[in-house]
Amino acid sequence: MGEGTTNLPPGFHFFPSDQELVVHFLHRKAARLPCQPDIIPTIDLHYCDPWDLNGKALQGGKYWYFFTHRAQNKETANGYWKPIDIEESITSGDIDVGLKRTLIFYVGEAPEGMKTNWVMHEYHLLDGVLSSAGSSGSSRRSLKKRSNTRMESNKWIICRVYESSCASQNFHDDGMELSCLDEVFLSFDDLDEVSLPN
Amino acid sequence: MSISVNGQSCVPPGFRFHPTEEELLNYYLRKKVASEKIDLDVIRDVDLNKLEPWDIQEKCRIGSTPQNDWYFFSHKDKKYPTGTRTNRATAAGFWKATGRDKVIYTSFKRIGMRKTLVFYKGRAPHGQKSDWIMHEYRLDDHSDSNPQSHASGSIGEATTQEDGWVVCRVFKKKNHHKAMDSPNNCSSITSDAKTQMIHSGSDDALDQILQYMGRSCKQESEAISNHNMSSNPSNLGIRYLRPIETTLGASLHERFMKLPALESPTIPSLHNDYHPPPSDHPCGNQMGYALESIHAVVNMDSAYHNEAGINDWAALDRLVASHLNGQSEASKQLACFDDPSFNYCSTAKLPNNSQDYNHGGGSGGGGDEDLWSFTRSASSDHISHVSL
Numbered sequence: 001m002g003e004g005t006t007n008l009p010p011g012f013h014f015f016p017s018d019q020e021l022v023v024h025f026l027h028r029k030a031a032r033l034p035c036q037p038d039i040i041p042t043i044d045l046h047y048c049d050p051w052d053l054n055g056k057a058l059q060g061g062k063y064w065y066f067f068t069h070r071a072q073n074k075e076t077a078n079g080y081w082k083p084i085d086i087e088e089s090i091t092s093g094d095i096d097v098g099l100k101r102t103l104i105f106y107v108g109e110a111p112e113g114m115k116t117n118w119v120m121h122e123y124h125l126l127d128g129v130l131s132s133a134g135s136s137g138s139s140r141r142s143l144k145k146r147s148n149t150r151m152e153s154n155k156w157i158i159c160r161v162y163e164s165s166c167a168s169q170n171f172h173d174d175g176m177e178l179s180c181l182d183e184v185f186l187s188f189d190d191l192d193e194v195s196l197p198n
Numbered sequence: 199m200s201i202s203v204n205g206q207s208c209v210p211p212g213f214r215f216h217p218t219e220e221e222l223l224n225y226y227l228r229k230k231v232a233s234e235k236i237d238l239d240v241i242r243d244v245d246l247n248k249l250e251p252w253d254i255q256e257k258c259r260i261g262s263t264p265q266n267d268w269y270f271f272s273h274k275d276k277k278y279p280t281g282t283r284t285n286r287a288t289a290a291g292f293w294k295a296t297g298r299d300k301v302i303y304t305s306f307k308r309i310g311m312r313k314t315l316v317f318y319k320g321r322a323p324h325g326q327k328s329d330w331i332m333h334e335y336r337l338d339d340h341s342d343s344n345p346q347s348h349a350s351g352s353i354g355e356a357t358t359q360e361d362g363w364v365v366c367r368v369f370k371k372k373n374h375h376k377a378m379d380s381p382n383n384c385s386s387i388t389s390d391a392k393t394q395m396i397h398s399g400s401d402d403a404l405d406q407i408l409q410y411m412g413r414s415c416k417q418e419s420e421a422i423s424n425h426n427m428s429s430n431p432s433n434l435g436i437r438y439l440r441p442i443e444t445t446l447g448a449s450l451h452e453r454f455m456k457l458p459a460l461e462s463p464t465i466p467s468l469h470n471d472y473h474p475p476p477s478d479h480p481c482g483n484q485m486g487y488a489l490e491s492i493h494a495v496v497n498m499d500s501a502y503h504n505e506a507g508i509n510d511w512a513a514l515d516r517l518v519a520s521h522l523n524g525q526s527e528a529s530k531q532l533a534c535f536d537d538p539s540f541n542y543c544s545t546a547k548l549p550n551n552s553q554d555y556n557h558g559g560g561s562g563g564g565g566d567e568d569l570w571s572f573t574r575s576a577s578s579d580h581i582s583h584v585s586l
Binding site for chain 1: 214216218238
């Protein structure tokens with residue numbers, strides 16, 4: 001599934017921030033609010049190895065996006081996702097609204113699988129986000145549904161999956177960051193000014 | 199700037215104007231140069247000389263979504279009527295080019311060039327470097343010619359088109375303890391930082407670094423040779439700078455390509471085997487200094503510096519050391535490089551350098567090779583002079 005569903009001129013790509021993923025897409029999904037554009041599909045992670053996401057998940061650059069159900073067991077047909085010990089809060093304004101976890105895909109059976117370059121960012125809504133007012137523009141409407149959706153707020157997660165190879169020429173790598181090479185050049189510029197010892 | 203697409207008042211959530219280099223060149227800049235209408239007026243014309251980088255984000259904002267990068271068209275004007283250099287000074291500072299221009303390809307076809315510039319506050323040469331970076335893209339006049347003859351990119355500005363429209367991307371350099379909220383942040387995962395280093399080394403990055411180093415070293419040695427060299431016998435050693443610096447740059451690129459895969463268990467950890475030459479030797483100084491600066495970059499570059507990363511640079515150390523040691527005529531003159539600790543790379547294993555040369559020269563005859571063969575011949579003269 002590509003980005004072709006929207007009619008934007010060249011140069012516009014699906015490149016959501018963490019906050020947008022949580023506040024706009026995940027929150028609306030969990031609150032059963034209409035999502036415009038409704039472009040992120042739902043996938044059962046158990047049946048999907050990361051290399052099978054192409055065509056099933058929404059692709060933006062080298063990233064794939066999809067909703068899935070929260071599950072303790074993250075095994076797929078050929079491997080499993082293992083979290084690394086980094087968690088990050090996602091804030092909207094000054095309010096914590098979500099949690100971001102990072103997982104690495106291992107091929108084989110836990111715990112003896114072989115590590116791959118596939119990385120997943122997994123976003124959870126924090127408890128109570130759906131019921132708290134003022135976290136986003138849609139919160140006023142979500143208030144009405146508070147009683148129904150509260151229990152479900154943690155049921156959905158939204159995922160961003162990519163293969164971490166910076167060599168691949170994708171638009172998200174395209175000159176957006178200074179390459180390591182550029183950094184080297186920059187530091188040599190400094191050396192010029194210092195002048196090498198004789 | 200308001201954005202309206204098919205009646206919609208704004209770009210849908212999650213979408214950003216983040217064009218690929220190909221989109222910038224082949225769609226936006228091509229239309230600009232041809233004065234064709236661009237569907238959506240997202241890239242504005244800017245007079246670079248009248249715009250400070252910190253004002254760009256206001257001027258080049260697209261919609262209301264937060265942006266990390268800004269785009270504009272700029273018409274390049276010559277600095278002097280007779281010259282080819284571009285004036286990129288503003289009221290508060292100036293944009294200074296860094297590194298070498300990068301060739302932009304689309305499916306193996308060369309479409310343009312990218313120049314990287316850094317903003318310095320103040321006036322040259324006393325400017326203060328800022329974190330503002332600009333990538334300046336220009337279309338390629340030679341896009342139909344044989345890409346090999348241009349493969350190395352332009353060496354001097356004089357050879358390139360310095361007049362006309364360019365499209366620019368401006369962004370603020372992130373420091374390397376980056377926030378992890380951005381999906382394009384490759385360093386958010388430990389292994390990413392490592393792969394980035396490795397991969398940047400694989401696409402002739404090292405070649406570029408070495409050329410750059412060679413250039414600065416050459417300037418240095420030229421500066422030295424301006425001193426009265428022959429009058430002082432202790433200066434003799436300085437003459438070796440040239441052969442080493444050139445031979446190092448000339449074939450290191452090729453040898454680096456032959457290295458086994460990084461992280462491969464067959465790589466011995468050679469880092470400890472490398473004993474730098476005595477520091478009072480001028481060559482040792484020069485190389486040590488260069489290596490130190492590379493290490494400094496690496497350490498600075500990756501807060502997640504890990505074993506594999508070290509191995510990467512250990513490999514570079516090893517190569518440099520092996521070249522210092524094994525480099526036929528030149529190094530045999532240097533007593534300090536007869537150190538037995540260099541025995542891991544014996545002279546016998548080294549490929550014949552002149553063969554390397556023929557190989558390199560025959561493959562394209564591009565600018566790089568020409569340059570290198572020039573310096574190479576210059577250095578051979580030097581060698582023979584010294585060994586007499």
